[in-house]
Amino acid sequence: MISRGQYFAQWRTHRKLTQVAAADLAGISHPVLNRIENGKRKYDANHLASLAKAYRCEPWELIGVDPTSPETSCLKVWHRIHDPERRRLALLVLEAFTDQCEPSEELL
Structure with a gap:
């Protein structure tokens, strides 16, 4: 740690x-x-x-935030998204790249 x-x-x-x-x-x-x-x-x-x-x-x-971590770039982008609908869509896109087959129901 x-x-x-x-x-x-x-x-x-x-x-x-x-x-x-x-x-x-x-x-x-x-x-x-x-x-x-x-x-x-x-x-x-x-x-x-x-x-x-x-x-x-x-x-x-x-x-x-560890500046050398790949997650840092994602966090910086996330904090620039202010519109709730765009945040919802961004989460859907990110979930599409995970091993989950379907997006979380709360995002739909």
């Missing part, structure tokens, strides 16, 4: 940034970023917002 601090480091390395460069972009000190990444310091909403901006992602992604 990966700790939340490790997602911070994964996003940083995914964006090919050093800790010093990332801290500079986020407007925080290098030691603070180092402690956040190592789980030795708690982060707050300001840290999430500034690091998300530096890493070109959403704040929630920093604490719950």
Whole structure:
């Protein structure tokens, strides 16, 4: 299991940034970023917002999404679908690619 601090480091390395460069972009000190990444310091909403901006992602992604996972692309697309009917259709399409023979009844 990966700790939340490790997602911070994964996003940083995914964006090919050093800790010093990332801290500079986020407007925080290098030691603070180092402690956040190592789980030795708690982060707050300001840290999430500034690091998300530096890493070109959403704040929630920093604490719950592995940037190297294939599911990350799907999540990013999903969060851009705001219309309920389009979300329903997107789920139908995704279910068509699973091993299930029929879509869930709640989607029909």
